[in-house]
Amino acid sequence: MDLLQWLFEARIPVGNGSLLLREVMGNVFGLLSALGGMRRRVWAWPVGIVGNVLLLTVFLGSVFGAESAANLLGQAGRQVMFIAVSVYGWRQWQASRHGGGQAVTPRWAGTRARIGMVAFMVLGTVALTPLFRMLGSYEPVWADAWTFVGSLLATYGMARGWVEFWLVWVAVDLVGVPLLFSAGYYASAVMYAFYGVFTLVGFFVWARAQRTAQPRVEALLPDPSLR
Template structure:
């Protein structure tokens, strides 16, 4: 089983998929679905997928192709593991304290103006550091990979904090990520990322509705209609 997981391939039109590439993305999708429902298990499930995908991106073996490593994609897997520990701890504490009224581990909210400025500053600073680093390492497409890495960091941190905006950041990451994978010739994986992007849009809608419902629950007083 371990040999099959590490070295097995799955034939698809236009090439092959590594088994660990598929399994890693399945765990990632499961993590997204659990995160959509704001369940603590989203974090440990995601870590398993991160470990598997790191081995794929760091070796340049994506979709069975012998190419340069995608260090931006590999690097974000390492960051995911670190932030997942933080998110796991934060959501577990919130859950132990009672969690959200609808049963979720955390109550979604929009980031404040100050927090949004912080996200912008982190995005600029993160890209400024990631681009030259990836250029020196020799990653394929350091411009796009720097944004993928930086955006992934911000999105994962935003999820841990319970900010609705993190889904929007994920959308931007996926747009660039899918484009990068297509340009690099990794078509099967690009399709998987495209499917994942659909769940990201759905997750945004779910969290947006949950945030709105929590505000209504906190202030159920009906508003007076002007002109009535």
């Protein structure tokens, strides 16, 4: 019990202020998960879930004893969503893992899926903004809703092996970083700014892997010369 209390209260001194240890740890686990995702390793999912649980307690600040902390319901809700979708992605990658330990072969989502992703981002943000505002989320509420919807879409895209999911993360970070800074979650804001650069690297890594991957169907078709 003392260890749990220490985890909830521990802070890291930074200049004239301090950062919650839980917030720093949660983002470190998130970064490790992103690194594992770029390398297409199954362990990326459970590592990410640990970070999600830690950050859930951070973004529901007043619920966990920090009365002056801003409640970012979109940020908190997306941690719950991350856990649910990560279980799906974990199972998908585990089932499809092949030689070399890599769990998925990157592929482009296609035009229809891209249009669907844009529509989902816009319509989802419009639909959730009034709900989050009613529940008392931090302003600007639309930015909180945008990060929630985008995070859901990006995590699902990663589970499916879509190269475009990295670009969705970039769109999330462009809105999420200013929101986190304004709400006082500085460790998460700095980490998300770093994610923005990292996700661009991930996009090019997956795009290159998609170009060099051999279609699996070719190995399954009989060689005409053997007939």
